[in-house]
Amino acid sequence: MDKRTAPLTESKAWKALQDHFAEIRGLHLRELFAGDPARGEAFTLEAAGLFLDYSKNRVTARTLELLADLARERGVGDRVEAMFTGRRINVTEGRAVLHTALRAPRGASVEVDGRNVVPAVHEVLDRMAAFAGAVRSGEWKGFTGMPIRAVVNIGIGGSDLGPAMVCEALRAYATRDIEFRFVSNVDATDFCEATRDLDPRTTLFIVSSKTFTTQETMANARSARAWCLRALEDEAAVARHFVAVSTDAAKVAAFGIDTANMFGFWDWVGGRYSLDSAIGLSTMIAVGPDRFRELLEGFRAMDEHFRTAPVERNMPMILGLLGIWYADFFEAPTVAVLPYDHYLRRFPAYLQQLIMESNGKSVTLDGEAVGAPTSPVYWGEPGTNGQHSFYQLIHQGSHLIPCDFIAFARSLNPLDGHHAMLLSNVLAQAEALAFGKTSAEVAAEGASPALVPHRTFPGNRPSNVILAERLTPAVLGALVALYEHMVFVQGAVWGINPFDQWGVELGKELSRRILPELEAGTEPALAHDGSTNALIRRLRRLAAH
Numbered sequence: 001m002d003k004r005t006a007p008l009t010e011s012k013a014w015k016a017l018q019d020h021f022a023e024i025r026g027l028h029l030r031e032l033f034a035g036d037p038a039r040g041e042a043f044t045l046e047a048a049g050l051f052l053d054y055s056k057n058r059v060t061a062r063t064l065e066l067l068a069d070l071a072r073e074r075g076v077g078d079r080v081e082a083m084f085t086g087r088r089i090n091v092t093e094g095r096a097v098l099h100t101a102l103r104a105p106r107g108a109s110v111e112v113d114g115r116n117v118v119p120a121v122h123e124v125l126d127r128m129a130a131f132a133g134a135v136r137s138g139e140w141k142g143f144t145g146m147p148i149r150a151v152v153n154i155g156i157g158g159s160d161l162g163p164a165m166v167c168e169a170l171r172a173y174a175t176r177d178i179e180f181r182f183v184s185n186v187d188a189t190d191f192c193e194a195t196r197d198l199d200p201r202t203t204l205f206i207v208s209s210k211t212f213t214t215q216e217t218m219a220n221a222r223s224a225r226a227w228c229l230r231a232l233e234d235e236a237a238v239a240r241h242f243v244a245v246s247t248d249a250a251k252v253a254a255f256g257i258d259t260a261n262m263f264g265f266w267d268w269v270g271g272r273y274s275l276d277s278a279i280g281l282s283t284m285i286a287v288g289p290d291r292f293r294e295l296l297e298g299f300r301a302m303d304e305h306f307r308t309a310p311v312e313r314n315m316p317m318i319l320g321l322l323g324i325w326y327a328d329f330f331e332a333p334t335v336a337v338l339p340y341d342h343y344l345r346r347f348p349a350y351l352q353q354l355i356m357e358s359n360g361k362s363v364t365l366d367g368e369a370v371g372a373p374t375s376p377v378y379w380g381e382p383g384t385n386g387q388h389s390f391y392q393l394i395h396q397g398s399h400l401i402p403c404d405f406i407a408f409a410r411s412l413n414p415l416d417g418h419h420a421m422l423l424s425n426v427l428a429q430a431e432a433l434a435f436g437k438t439s440a441e442v443a444a445e446g447a448s449p450a451l452v453p454h455r456t457f458p459g460n461r462p463s464n465v466i467l468a469e470r471l472t473p474a475v476l477g478a479l480v481a482l483y484e485h486m487v488f489v490q491g492a493v494w495g496i497n498p499f500d501q502w503g504v505e506l507g508k509e510l511s512r513r514i515l516p517e518l519e520a521g522t523e524p525a526l527a528h529d530g531s532t533n534a535l536i537r538r539l540r541r542l543a544a545h
């Protein structure tokens with residue numbers, strides 16, 4: 001069989017980048033800006049309502065040329081086309097990867113195995129819109145005839161993080177007549193706390209699971225059913241209080257949810273790429289069908305940009321290639337994502353699954369070692385909270401931590417003075433990280449010699465600044481698509497498959513074995529190691545007291 005990927009580290013562009021890195025690694029951002037006064041304007045891009053300033057990265061124009069060469073040599077453009085045209089690029093699962101078809105306009109054609117999938121996408125969107133409209137207007141009644149006042153999405157991973165993030169991000173656009181909750185953890189505390197103050201007569205559960213087999217989701221769905229029936233005392237109530245979102249109608253029916261109340265999607269939508277599929281039903285109920293369409297339009301605008309812009313002017317390509325520059329050449333193990341908008345406080349958690357479940361792999365499509373570090377760890381908190389917590393380490397610690405700052409020119413809650421303060425902070429942080437404060441500057445301010453090293457900021461800490469006028473549904477869609485495609489670019493360069501997640505399987509398998517051992521009075525299986533056996537015995541002893 002032909003190899004799908006040539007070894008990354010033997011490619012011409014990679015070797016050129018290695019030589020180039022050796023030449024410029026010591027260059028300081030102070031020098032780069034001093035040598036090019038236009039840099040702050042030149043190293044920027046605009047697309048789909050987003051503005052990216054990548055000037056405060058440790059790169060020269062030559063670095064960017066070489067990174068673009070790397071993308072070309074690794075065939076990223078061909079992979080992009082393969083994705084958009086429905087080829088089965090998820091080779092380990094034999095699936096197409098078509099989240100971009102979820103936002104294709106009505107009338108477009110995207111084929112999988114010779115069948116256009118776009119009509120089915122819009123059929124589901126239309127059904128979702130009708131249902132969301134009925135719930136929002138109160139036309140959809142609970143079993144006792146009362147309107148819905150709380151929507152609880154039960155799901156985990158991509159069936160939770162996406163809608164939970166978007167519902168929070170677009171809260172300013174959401175109805176305030178309905179409460180939105182998200183239950184994901186198999187820890188019963190999650191379900192109990194989420195439903196403690198809810199009335200079963202006015203609560204709608206959306207059971208969201210691509211596979212409809214996920215242990216956590218099924219356990220929570222069963223508990224929700226029991227909670228509902230304890231109060232409503234009639235099986236017929238389930239049809240008014242439960243809907244399902246899944247790719248598997250048979251399993252939905254087997255669980256006891258009428259498939260008339262099911263919203264489908266397809267195996268070519270990965271869990272972490274599904275927030276704009278029927279998995280977004282809770283979002284659509286929250287913000288309404290029109291705002292949801294605006295969200296899809298934002299995704300689509302970024303999709304079109306990604307598919308058509310040349311590498312050098314392509315925002316997801318630039319973001320992805322810069323990520324590779326830091327992960328593989330500077331060997332920076334993490335990236336901080338720092339949204340200066342409180343509505344985006346779940347965005348880092350959402351990105352963690354999108355990025356780390358996608359590119360947290362070490363072997364290529366051919367099963368060979370990649371030969372270079374792959375995805376860094378993503379983490380973050382909204383500004384300005386992070387500034388009073390971990391920014392100390394980003395400024396003066398021993399790790400290089402590239403940062404993505406995200407901010408909006410206008411606030412959705414313009415309270416006197418707050419927004420200018422918020423924005424002054426994001427700009428100040430990016431400036432301080434890049435340029436620092438030299439020991440000479442600290443000394444000139446009159447610091448005692450003993451304090452000078454402590455008060456010196458080395459600078460040369462890279463960041464991107466992503467700006468938009470305001471956080472709207474369309475801007476959010478573009479922002480999510482930007483990161484989706486950034487992940488794609490990186491996966492293509494590394495030659496890995498960003499669309500499977502075999503790494504979650506072993507833990508699931510072992511937990512299935514441990515569960516009966518914890519519950520049973522018998523000795524744990526000898527097959528476990530000594531530590532696991534001892535922990536099982538200890539937990540059983542403690543639980544028995």
Ligand code: F6P
Binds near residue numbers: 209214271504
């Ligand atoms: O963690 C593994 C995973 O399969 C994720 O990829 C997925 O988003 C999540 O579990 C939930 O899966 P499902 O939607 O099938 O319940």
